[in-house]
Amino acid sequence: MKQYAVLLGMTGLAAVSFAKVDLVTLPASESVQITIYESADLTLVRDSRPLILRQGTNQLQFSWAGTLIDPTSLMLVPKKAADQVDITDLSYPPNAVNVGIWTLESRQAGRIPFEITYLTSGFRWRAFYAGILSEDEKTMRLEGYVRVFNQSGEDYENAQVRLIVGQVHLLDEIAELARRTWPYGRPGEGMPPMPALVRQKRSQLAFGAVKAMDEIAMAAKPKEIRKEGLSEYFLYTIEGTESIPNGWSKRLPSFQAEAVPVVNLYKFEEEMYGPSVIRYLYFFNNAEHHLGQTPIPGGAMKVYRTVSKQGHLTHEGGCEIKYIPVGQEVELNLGPAEDVLVKPKLMDYKTDNYRFDDRGNISGWDEIQTFAIEVKNSRPLPIRLEIKRNFPTSYWTLEHRGDSGKIFEKVDMDTVRYTLHLPPQSARTIEYVLTTYHGVRQEDWTRQNH
Amino acid sequence: MKQTIWFAAAAGLLFGAVGAQARTKLAALPQRENADIRMDNPAFTLIEEERILTLRKGLNQVDFAWQAVSIDPDSIRLTPLDHPNGVRILNVSFPPGEAALVWEIASDGDWAERVRISYLLGQIDRLTAYKAVADKGETKLDLTAYLIVRNFSGEPFANARIRLDADSVFERDLADGQTRQLLWMQTRALPVKKVWTWDSALQPWDPEELEQQNIGIPVRYRLVNEKDAGLGRTALWPGKVRLFQDDGRDSTIFLGEDDLAFLPVGEKAELYIGDSRDIVVTQRKMKEEQINIRRNRKEQIVLFDTEEILTAKIENFKDSPAVLLLIERIPGQWEMKSCNLPYTRKDAETLEFEIALPARKGDKPAVVQLEMNYLRKNIRP
Numbered sequence: 001m002k003q004y005a006v007l008l009g010m011t012g013l014a015a016v017s018f019a020k021v022d023l024v025t026l027p028a029s030e031s032v033q034i035t036i037y038e039s040a041d042l043t044l045v046r047d048s049r050p051l052i053l054r055q056g057t058n059q060l061q062f063s064w065a066g067t068l069i070d071p072t073s074l075m076l077v078p079k080k081a082a083d084q085v086d087i088t089d090l091s092y093p094p095n096a097v098n099v100g101i102w103t104l105e106s107r108q109a110g111r112i113p114f115e116i117t118y119l120t121s122g123f124r125w126r127a128f129y130a131g132i133l134s135e136d137e138k139t140m141r142l143e144g145y146v147r148v149f150n151q152s153g154e155d156y157e158n159a160q161v162r163l164i165v166g167q168v169h170l171l172d173e174i175a176e177l178a179r180r181t182w183p184y185g186r187p188g189e190g191m192p193p194m195p196a197l198v199r200q201k202r203s204q205l206a207f208g209a210v211k212a213m214d215e216i217a218m219a220a221k222p223k224e225i226r227k228e229g230l231s232e233y234f235l236y237t238i239e240g241t242e243s244i245p246n247g248w249s250k251r252l253p254s255f256q257a258e259a260v261p262v263v264n265l266y267k268f269e270e271e272m273y274g275p276s277v278i279r280y281l282y283f284f285n286n287a288e289h290h291l292g293q294t295p296i297p298g299g300a301m302k303v304y305r306t307v308s309k310q311g312h313l314t315h316e317g318g319c320e321i322k323y324i325p326v327g328q329e330v331e332l333n334l335g336p337a338e339d340v341l342v343k344p345k346l347m348d349y350k351t352d353n354y355r356f357d358d359r360g361n362i363s364g365w366d367e368i369q370t371f372a373i374e375v376k377n378s379r380p381l382p383i384r385l386e387i388k389r390n391f392p393t394s395y396w397t398l399e400h401r402g403d404s405g406k407i408f409e410k411v412d413m414d415t416v417r418y419t420l421h422l423p424p425q426s427a428r429t430i431e432y433v434l435t436t437y438h439g440v441r442q443e444d445w446t447r448q449n450h
Numbered sequence: 451m452k453q454t455i456w457f458a459a460a461a462g463l464l465f466g467a468v469g470a471q472a473r474t475k476l477a478a479l480p481q482r483e484n485a486d487i488r489m490d491n492p493a494f495t496l497i498e499e500e501r502i503l504t505l506r507k508g509l510n511q512v513d514f515a516w517q518a519v520s521i522d523p524d525s526i527r528l529t530p531l532d533h534p535n536g537v538r539i540l541n542v543s544f545p546p547g548e549a550a551l552v553w554e555i556a557s558d559g560d561w562a563e564r565v566r567i568s569y570l571l572g573q574i575d576r577l578t579a580y581k582a583v584a585d586k587g588e589t590k591l592d593l594t595a596y597l598i599v600r601n602f603s604g605e606p607f608a609n610a611r612i613r614l615d616a617d618s619v620f621e622r623d624l625a626d627g628q629t630r631q632l633l634w635m636q637t638r639a640l641p642v643k644k645v646w647t648w649d650s651a652l653q654p655w656d657p658e659e660l661e662q663q664n665i666g667i668p669v670r671y672r673l674v675n676e677k678d679a680g681l682g683r684t685a686l687w688p689g690k691v692r693l694f695q696d697d698g699r700d701s702t703i704f705l706g707e708d709d710l711a712f713l714p715v716g717e718k719a720e721l722y723i724g725d726s727r728d729i730v731v732t733q734r735k736m737k738e739e740q741i742n743i744r745r746n747r748k749e750q751i752v753l754f755d756t757e758e759i760l761t762a763k764i765e766n767f768k769d770s771p772a773v774l775l776l777i778e779r780i781p782g783q784w785e786m787k788s789c790n791l792p793y794t795r796k797d798a799e800t801l802e803f804e805i806a807l808p809a810r811k812g813d814k815p816a817v818v819q820l821e822m823n824y825l826r827k828n829i830r831p
Contacts, residue, residue: 094627167725169706187575232726286813325728325767327813357749412734
């Protein structure tokens, strides 16, 4: 399975002349666990192997030619009899590329289980989603998938696969570390990278497809994915083991939620979206929405709608969604909507309350603008509509006509929002008078408001 | 083993000026008895090696030459060890066009003298690297420090003593072109404190304005290099720290990595591991008004104050409590009128709020609201 080789042998020779190290045992791998990160090209591999140690000094050679392993991340850890074994040294010998030799001092002879861990580049995974709206668009079936890609240069067979959601802080790209000629570089100079790996097409890949089909046929039910939070990360552990040959990818279902109640939310903000109204589907990642078990990793979302009793679908739109913690709302941006209209109109404009300084120049004035915002929902569904208005100053007053004041809230010092719930095929108008204060009139405004 | 530094000792040669054609090199090379590679200074590596020189009573000339290695000639020193008073170095000469020098040594006897030669050698250095495993609760860290010795000097060393400090000595062979990672220090259960930091000068204020983007809140581990914490024996050298966490299932996850700056005994360090997207801060300025406006005779504003209101809504979507360090900055002269949460004034313009956030309840985030009402004073337009 592995391209890298692990060899164990007794030392006794001058360690400087490494070529003469007598390496005799090739221990087989017992289990492999790969933990793939989403936010970076980074995978933690844990390879468990029993080593037969002799009492005294042992040397273990590990080579990783043709892989994307970061040699500075190599670690060897005894899983038993840890107090009997000291791992004193890891040497990267001269004139040997992609080889490391561990020196172990063992006070015990016999079989001891070890773990070799390292970071590698070349794996990635991403989440993606399909949302299928009911005909009345009140609920949605949400299907989550993950797709795992192996471009690591290695075939992984029967490996436990774990996926990590979270923003990890890295100082160096693992791929760059893997390509270095010398693991830690040379003193006083930057490292020219080695040429990129030439990936080999392997004959076994042709058989891999057949094998993968067999596996699917044999699987009685989709695999469970265990989900748990750790530190700032979320860890998905796929049940059992997976085999992913180099160059292949694998898609796995991660969750499915039926009848998630959704709100058709429309947003209008000229400064952000221009004259269009943007359609969103809005729901919460919580139990009320048949979700809320885990955060939802960011990924691409495709939204379909059921259009017939036979289950035919139409594609409503697609978007990227961000990471959604448990309890947070999800807003799926489905793009501009044609059937919901928002038309702000300036109905009247005047200036007033001029102030003049002692030289007769204008020192202050008010601008009074009357707006009518026409709103129309042509859809056969009730919708929620949010209209944001930004003002050029924080010195303003707003006077509402009709009941527009009831749906108004101040967002910050120069932004307000109107939230409307519009019945199917309905229209209404929001009317307000905006007075903005300029020059010394700002002081009058301040006095009035204290 | 290829050797690129060598000696030639010529006893009793007295052929005029050093550097003249008559200078004789003998082939009886004194072998290096042992070598110390001193790496306590991270910028320079000092080699101290001992050799036996066969000296005749009278004047001796000893050649020291090197090839394809980078030695600072001014750093080369020779110290007699057996007869420090009976062996005297009279002068050192540098022949033209050669990477070599010639010591003229006066000896009071016919001695096989043990001498120490020391010099600064280039292209050999050391790095430090750390690996740390946090417990599941993220309160303790098992820290392992490694010394990475890189020898690209052109000179191999057999059975050398690699010295980092008085307590850290490693006896190893070190071939030319070899890198060795040596176990330097291990500390178990080092206490750490996890902190989340939101800085109003660095982070976006309003997540609503960012379409489908998460605002990450940096997460750091704080640790102290002190005895109570299991360290405190020596300063920690700068190096990359890779952090892992025990997942409670006999495995680990990789948390992140950061550079540790030089950490003297008694000092604190923070390691940035990654960003949290489960704590969301929405900050908005709800008011900014000019007050106390003062004008000149031309009615131009020359001085004013502002009254400002800042609000921040902090939501914890995590299923565990957290302590958020929220940093606000108010430039210039200011006066707080009211603030609903306690803060520490770190400097003239920096306010630090340590906000304890409870865990979310069920699937509802825990919410803490901050409201600051302050005056900025004596502002000139």
